[in-house]
Amino acid sequence: MYGAGDVRVETVPDPILNQPTDAIVRIVRACVCGSDLHPFHDMPAGAVGTPMGHEFLGVVEEVGSEVRTLAPGDFVIAPFAWSDGTCDFCREGLQTSCRHGGFWAGNGIGGGQAEAIRVPQADGTLVKIPAGVDAALYPSLLTLSDVYGTGYHAAVRGRVTARTTVTVIGDGAVGLMAVLSARQLGAERIILMGRHTSRTDLGREFGATDVVAARGEEGIALVRELTGGDGTHVVLEAVGHLPAYEQAVGVVRAGGVISRVGVPQYEQAPVGFGSLFGPNVTLTGGPAPVRAYIDRLLPGVLDGSVQPGKVFDRTVSLSETPEGYRLMDSREALKVLIAP
Amino acid sequence: MYGAGDVRVETVPDPILNQPTDAIVRIVRACVCGSDLHPFHDMPAGAVGTPMGHEFLGVVEEVGSEVRTLAPGDFVIAPFAWSDGTCDFCREGLQTSCRHGGFWAGNGIGGGQAEAIRVPQADGTLVKIPAGVDAALYPSLLTLSDVYGTGYHAAVRGRVTARTTVTVIGDGAVGLMAVLSARQLGAERIILMGRHTSRTDLGREFGATDVVAARGEEGIALVRELTGGDGTHVVLEAVGHLPAYEQAVGVVRAGGVISRVGVPQYEQAPVGFGSLFGPNVTLTGGPAPVRAYIDRLLPGVLDGSVQPGKVFDRTVSLSETPEGYRLMDSREALKVLIAP
Numbered sequence: 001m002y003g004a005g006d007v008r009v010e011t012v013p014d015p016i017l018n019q020p021t022d023a024i025v026r027i028v029r030a031c032v033c034g035s036d037l038h039p040f041h042d043m044p045a046g047a048v049g050t051p052m053g054h055e056f057l058g059v060v061e062e063v064g065s066e067v068r069t070l071a072p073g074d075f076v077i078a079p080f081a082w083s084d085g086t087c088d089f090c091r092e093g094l095q096t097s098c099r100h101g102g103f104w105a106g107n108g109i110g111g112g113q114a115e116a117i118r119v120p121q122a123d124g125t126l127v128k129i130p131a132g133v134d135a136a137l138y139p140s141l142l143t144l145s146d147v148y149g150t151g152y153h154a155a156v157r158g159r160v161t162a163r164t165t166v167t168v169i170g171d172g173a174v175g176l177m178a179v180l181s182a183r184q185l186g187a188e189r190i191i192l193m194g195r196h197t198s199r200t201d202l203g204r205e206f207g208a209t210d211v212v213a214a215r216g217e218e219g220i221a222l223v224r225e226l227t228g229g230d231g232t233h234v235v236l237e238a239v240g241h242l243p244a245y246e247q248a249v250g251v252v253r254a255g256g257v258i259s260r261v262g263v264p265q266y267e268q269a270p271v272g273f274g275s276l277f278g279p280n281v282t283l284t285g286g287p288a289p290v291r292a293y294i295d296r297l298l299p300g301v302l303d304g305s306v307q308p309g310k311v312f313d314r315t316v317s318l319s320e321t322p323e324g325y326r327l328m329d330s331r332e333a334l335k336v337l338i339a340p
Numbered sequence: 341m342y343g344a345g346d347v348r349v350e351t352v353p354d355p356i357l358n359q360p361t362d363a364i365v366r367i368v369r370a371c372v373c374g375s376d377l378h379p380f381h382d383m384p385a386g387a388v389g390t391p392m393g394h395e396f397l398g399v400v401e402e403v404g405s406e407v408r409t410l411a412p413g414d415f416v417i418a419p420f421a422w423s424d425g426t427c428d429f430c431r432e433g434l435q436t437s438c439r440h441g442g443f444w445a446g447n448g449i450g451g452g453q454a455e456a457i458r459v460p461q462a463d464g465t466l467v468k469i470p471a472g473v474d475a476a477l478y479p480s481l482l483t484l485s486d487v488y489g490t491g492y493h494a495a496v497r498g499r500v501t502a503r504t505t506v507t508v509i510g511d512g513a514v515g516l517m518a519v520l521s522a523r524q525l526g527a528e529r530i531i532l533m534g535r536h537t538s539r540t541d542l543g544r545e546f547g548a549t550d551v552v553a554a555r556g557e558e559g560i561a562l563v564r565e566l567t568g569g570d571g572t573h574v575v576l577e578a579v580g581h582l583p584a585y586e587q588a589v590g591v592v593r594a595g596g597v598i599s600r601v602g603v604p605q606y607e608q609a610p611v612g613f614g615s616l617f618g619p620n621v622t623l624t625g626g627p628a629p630v631r632a633y634i635d636r637l638l639p640g641v642l643d644g645s646v647q648p649g650k651v652f653d654r655t656v657s658l659s660e661t662p663e664g665y666r667l668m669d670s671r672e673a674l675k676v677l678i679a680p
Binding site: 260277 | 429432434436437497585594595600603604606607608609610611612613614615616617618619620621622623624625626627629
């Protein structure tokens, strides 16, 4: 990406092993993330491009001398953050704060929207998938790179159980994964706030019991009406813009939790007596340590009992990636798969 | 209180039973709260005074026809919020959001800095103390009205355990009670941020292992230094001003919790990627449902194993209450007891 709206497909040098803990992975599937749209909207134009993409499945081509758990030919999922898997944060399940970790597409590490990539801390980062998996499962497996684990993180941090009512704000891929995750954690009442019928229909399929298309004060009033005036115990905020935060404050029940996984496009927000403090509302969330959830979520994907891959409604080739951005930005596509 | 700095002791009509669920209580001990200092600083002057005080011990004088658990002569503790004890919020332990509850000193309910008071929802609100308790225990019992339960709420909401390191911001009575509570919940490392040696000394007695007198960036750097650069798992914020919030953000470990019980004197604060979101920090807290904690904390007070009453370092008579405000405001007193 060279700036807002300017995505180019270019030939760059092949990645090579740099550290003994690296692996080189040939990418089999990648995709465009809702968060890729933020720089697509506001990145200043520059002479040097930034590699893009942080979600991919691939086949290991080569491993460094210290890589122990992987070998060429292994089929792997990559989480959207790389991590050593051994530090205290990783052991606590907060791989996004790994002491030797980082994020794709920066600091000399490439992006996933590519043919191949160098993976740092390969043992800690990559998760092996059983050989011979049906290609029909690739889209669902790919959601474990980010959106499924991110939705699940929202629900886990929100402490969703069978006893909690839930509102999900946002009908993008992460919002829909938050619905699916809340259902998996037992929630029986899940209100999805979103305006795109095709998406909210998929949300119903994933477990939403109610859909509220209105936003702002009107949307808040409707959720309150659906919940006897109280709001829901948990709100999963999967948008990242300030109005979505304000909506979350408006629909959360006293004593409840707002769990954010939409990357905030604001720094300041209301947290005082009138918003969070007075009603003892908890604000939680952050970048999901999806690596922590893959082991738990993979079996359901492999046996087909959950089909998070339904969020992909378009597939493009690597050379068509710029068109993939356009399709997502214009809301013509919910989430775009890239098959290099 | 008639306005900032203007506290008067006046003769008003005796409280009378108004609802069948009311009780009339003769006040035995009351006190001035740190939160009473907020209106003492900025309340607009007016022709009509506002009753003050929300912490008291007393003796039941009279009960309404529907009061079942109390009788004249009972010695009781009043939490700083009154509540029915039966609604869903009360059953969940969030009495501050009771559907039929409220706060003292407003809406026709008097304040605790008085000779007597009408207590609404007496069955749900008041907690009976065994008859014949030694008067030496009154100060400690009185802390169960607010500051002890508030410090405990901070620690509970912060999920303090033996495995968590803790920073407490503020060396007022609530901050010191947060130290005591964190210790009771098992914390072995408790860093107290406060500038008043006499108070931080008491904090050490309550369980603080380290004291940091510096504030702002310097204070943050010192706490980071004490924790290998990481900050602490839990931060208990017992001040309520924005710089204390910013300090909390500065000293919390990634994945940790900031638990606020200082009433926020701000509405907007940083919550974006650079403060809470990026490091997956949780923000929690609010007005403490102290009623929920009295049963748990009372035994330790009665058997003398904890002595939260040490936060009282001055006693005044009811007529000296204005002087009590002055003493606390000027920091000459940590917390002022009122013996009517």
